[in-house]
Amino acid sequence: MLRHVIEDLLSIEPAGADRFRAAKQSDVFDRVYGGQMLAQGLRAAAATVDGARPPNSAHCYFLRLGDPTVPLEFHVERVRETRTFSNRLVRAQQNDHCVCLMMFSFCAAGEGLEHQWAMPDAPAPETLASRDEQLIAIHGDELPLNAGVPWPVDIRHVNRRPWDPEIGEGRNLLWMRADDALPDDPLLHACLLLYASDLTMAEAATARHPIRWEDLIAGRGIFGASLDHSFWLHQPVRFDDWLLHVQESSRGGGGRGFTTGRFFDRGGRLIASVAQEIFIKETTEGSGR
Template sequence: MSEALQSLLDLLDLERIEQDIFRGRSQSAVVPRVFGGQVAAQALVAAGRTVPADRHAHSLHAYFLRPGDPHVPIVYNVDRLHDGRSFTTRRVVAVQHGKPIFVLSASFQTYEEGLDHQAPMPPAPDPATLPTGEERLRGYPHLPPQVVERFLEARAAVDLRHVDDPPFGRFGEPREPHSQVWFRTNGKLEGAVDQPLLHVVLATYVSDMTLLDSVLLAHGRGGWAVGDVVGASLDHAMWFHRPFRADEWLLYDQQSPSASGGRGLGQARIYTQDGRLAISVIQEGVVRVPR
């Protein structure tokens, strides 16, 4: 396990300060606000720690309300909304400075057999044939060194490989609003940490990294890395269809059906390397052009 992955696991290991109240900290402030994937992942950890072990997360719906302050702890308050025979529902409110910054609803289910079908996995190159994130980033001479280092630090726990140039790598020319990224944790999950919820939590963490890239591609924008767009996540929804491992390659196939009114919509499917549809994701975000 890499040092960066161990640091991320430590970040996700929340402190329990009351039965349904948890406290988490943030990563070093490589950006001026808390990374949305972090607060979503930590909120899911908080919810999962109040649910029986035989119930697994199958969906989450969340709203980002305020920018998080990376310099102070985040308190997660869990409401036990429902405990049924098959399903358990939790609501989590993340609080800083006395105000909610994020709210998440998550549903958990006991395993059962049922109807089974899925959309086929789209074509994609083998991840082993693609440049690593660091190789790709260092290949863009137009990116300031400090921007490259911020990217590398923020994503050090994840082996994330773009199939094609990301928005900041080749901007100025509109492209199809579709992008693909392979990802897995930068190291294996073994021993006591190898729990089903952790794989779901780590996928939640990564899911906020690139989902709105397809919005930028449609307009030839490079994003915050080159300063031609200001953006932030507004809401986020995920459905977990089939078991998967976050330390094995997952294909994040992303597209944007619409952008309007200063907002952009991204939707995606995440597949295991052998073609099983593991997760569906939808996110809307603020996408503004600086004046």
């Protein structure tokens, strides 16, 4: 599965001056998965930047639901170039419509003041059941829509089972890593972590309410979609080793839910941070955002 993601879903090809095309999209969702679009956009932006500068942040707005049957085109604008930073604006387009607007920053290595929050205690990932094992324990043979989809990310939930119908406190801890060893390519590791950072962010918000995740996915009486996504890579990452993702939803209202997250490596270093707002609202047939 990981090879499929790297070779197909994250691959882009040149399509003109600072333009790129991604021919194939995920075939397991009814829309283009946002994390995939972000990872492809990062690859497009990085192709226009000095390779010595790693990415340090990504910010995007999801403007339309992408059609997974239509190729995506990425238009890169070289916004700024300084001795320390390179900034790129990327437009993901389908049929001349902007689907996602992304801004990426790349930063040369430097030194400065250091501090971070401590990593919370969590059992080792090897002692926990896999996501698929937990889903089967909850639902048996009647898995919700998309529950049986193989993801390229191994996920081990710590304090809450995936898609648990019980109302929770809105704080999720889970371990994440790529489901196979990866080559020594720092950009690839960053792209895959960005890809994974969008997988479970909505769960912390929906867990605060009596929402059945399978109804949200299927659009039965409730509609949900990511509105925006921000990601900060604080230091180089190896995504084929375990990272603890700590997610918290601090607010919901006005048809939107807000969640933040932090990724710690097994040594307790804060590797990356993420924030996302989702659109989530009760609907009638034919309505949307």
